[in-house]
Amino acid sequence: MEAQPHRGAAYAMAPLSSGGHCASASVDGSACAWLAETGQVMYRVEHEEGLLAIAARDELLVTGGMDNAIHAWDLRSRSSVQKLEGHTDWVRGVGIHTHCIASGSKDRTVRLWDMRMGQETCQLEVDIETTSDVRSFDVSDSAVYAGLGGGVLACWSFGPLQG
Numbered sequence: 001m002e003a004q005p006h007r008g009a010a011y012a013m014a015p016l017s018s019g020g021h022c023a024s025a026s027v028d029g030s031a032c033a034w035l036a037e038t039g040q041v042m043y044r045v046e047h048e049e050g051l052l053a054i055a056a057r058d059e060l061l062v063t064g065g066m067d068n069a070i071h072a073w074d075l076r077s078r079s080s081v082q083k084l085e086g087h088t089d090w091v092r093g094v095g096i097h098t099h100c101i102a103s104g105s106k107d108r109t110v111r112l113w114d115m116r117m118g119q120e121t122c123q124l125e126v127d128i129e130t131t132s133d134v135r136s137f138d139v140s141d142s143a144v145y146a147g148l149g150g151g152v153l154a155c156w157s158f159g160p161l162q163g
Contacts, residue, residue, distance in 0.1 A: 012054040016061075016075070023061055025051035031063045033075060043078055047071070053103075053137070057096040064091030070103050072115065084113050086120050093137020093146070104134030104146050110156065112144075124156050 008028030016023055016033060021042065025031045027050035033043040043061075051065035060081070061073040070084040070091055089106035096102075100121075101113040112122040126134065126148055136147035146154045 008050070011050075011052045014054050014056040016056045017058055023054050023056045025054035025063050025065065027051065027066075029065075031061065031073070033061065043075060045071075045073055045080075052090060052092050053094045055094045055096045055101075060096060062094045062096055062101055064094045064103055064105075066090050068105070068107075070094055070101060070113065072101065082115060082118055084118065084120070086111060086123075089133070092134050095137060095139030095144070097139055097141065100139075102137070102139040102144050104137040104144075106133040108133050110134060110137075110144055110146055110154075126154065 008026045010024045010026050012025045014023045020036050021033055022036050023033045029047040029050050031045050031051055031054060032041050034041045049066035051063050053064040055062045059075045061075055063071045068087045068089060068091060072081040074081050087105040087107050091103050091105050093104035094101060099115045101115060104110045108126040110124040111120050114121045133149055134146045135149055138145045143155055143157045148154055
């Protein structure tokens, strides 16, 4: 099955917990939740700038992109939940862990955000001189992982992330 829910290149995808659905983010500024079997778009949000990152957990969809912000969406109500601002360049990766959102940016930072407070709780800087920005990104229960320019990988370990 092939689908074409976007007008521009799809830069990121994430499976949705409601089996058989996927979410995708595009440089055209759209994020879509769609049925993987048929390609039917179930939900679409439009941004003014292109999107480069997407993550999903339960009924929460999180996007990041060229507006330097992280947007959280409730898939049940199809509405914006939160806009998190602080990055000074493109957001290239997002991840969700319970009430925590993690983001990685072209500004050479990884940031952790508490969704309940709507605030940044931690900022991690990439301090390797030969490295450029954050290119790829993932989060687990106890660590944040980033793929950086110049072939460098980074991991920041924590105790279990509290949600």
